[in-house]
Amino acid sequence: GESVGLHLPTLSVQEGDNSIINCAYSNSASDYFIWYKQESGKGPQFIIDIRSNMDKRQGQRVTVLLNKTVKHLSLQIAATQPGDSAVYFCAERVGNTPLVFGKGTRLSVIA
Amino acid sequence: ETGVTQTPRHLVMGMTNKKSLKCEQHLGHNAMYWYKQSAKKPLELMFVYNFKEQTENNSVPSRFSPECPNSSHLFLHLHTLQPEDSALYLCASSQEGAGGGEQFFGPGTRLTVL
Numbered sequence: 001g002e003s004v005g006l007h008l009p010t011l012s013v014q015e016g017d018n019s020i021i022n023c024a025y026s027n028s029a030s031d032y033f034i035w036y037k038q039e040s041g042k043g044p045q046f047i048i049d050i051r052s053n054m055d056k057r058q059g060q061r062v063t064v065l066l067n068k069t070v071k072h073l074s075l076q077i078a079a080t081q082p083g084d085s086a087v088y089f090c091a092e093r094v095g096n097t098p099l100v101f102g103k104g105t106r107l108s109v110i111a
Numbered sequence: 112e113t114g115v116t117q118t119p120r121h122l123v124m125g126m127t128n129k130k131s132l133k134c135e136q137h138l139g140h141n142a143m144y145w146y147k148q149s150a151k152k153p154l155e156l157m158f159v160y161n162f163k164e165q166t167e168n169n170s171v172p173s174r175f176s177p178e179c180p181n182s183s184h185l186f187l188h189l190h191t192l193q194p195e196d197s198a199l200y201l202c203a204s205s206q207e208g209a210g211g212g213e214q215f216f217g218p219g220t221r222l223t224v225l
Contacts, residue, residue: 034213043201043216044154045113089154096207098144098167099214101154 023090030092115217134202
């Protein structure tokens with residue numbers, strides 16, 4: 001079965017608000033996690049990653065939080081903009097094995 | 112622009128046709144990947160090549176045949192496909208070898224099998 005999944009398939013957010021996209025994983029041995037953004041007609045684009053020895057990592061307007069106790073990963077986007085509308089994927093990996101991707105959450109930004 | 116290019120971007124083929132998808136990476140990476148992306152399904156890993164050697168074949172039907180002549184180029188040869196093979200085929204590359212590091216994706220080839 002699938003070890004990575006997303007709580008919500010769609011998310012609508014008002015422009016300027018913060019967005020939170022959640023991801024659950026079931027493999028407690030996973031030690032690397034990554035978020036991708038996929039816009040229509042394009043391939044997935046790297047957003048941010050985090051290793052299991054961290055619980056938080058920040059980028060430009062994005063923050064990834066990792067809660068290993070409940071095996072939960074989230075992506076927070078500050079001041080969501082129309083250009084953030086896309087499908088967001090989380091993925092996990094154990095050691096040097098291939099990434100396992102979740103189904104994705106579609107984020108729609110309402111202007 | 113991620114440094115990974117794929118051609119063609121769109122392909123329509125009949126079930127008896129033979130076609131090839133091409134991927135090229137300009138990033139100096141060591142590993143290349145083929146993924147299948149279908150509607151409402153997670154990305155499915157098909158093949159992994161590490162330093163031109165195939166290291167993963169995820170139970171992919173033989174009607175899909177990969178080829179990696181060098182670390183910068185990856186092909187997916189297609190023959191006698193089925194309509195359910197219609198999907199977006201994504202190529203990716205990474206620096207650290209199979210499974211490792213951030214993967215950079217190409218724009219994909221949208222394949223329709225009639």
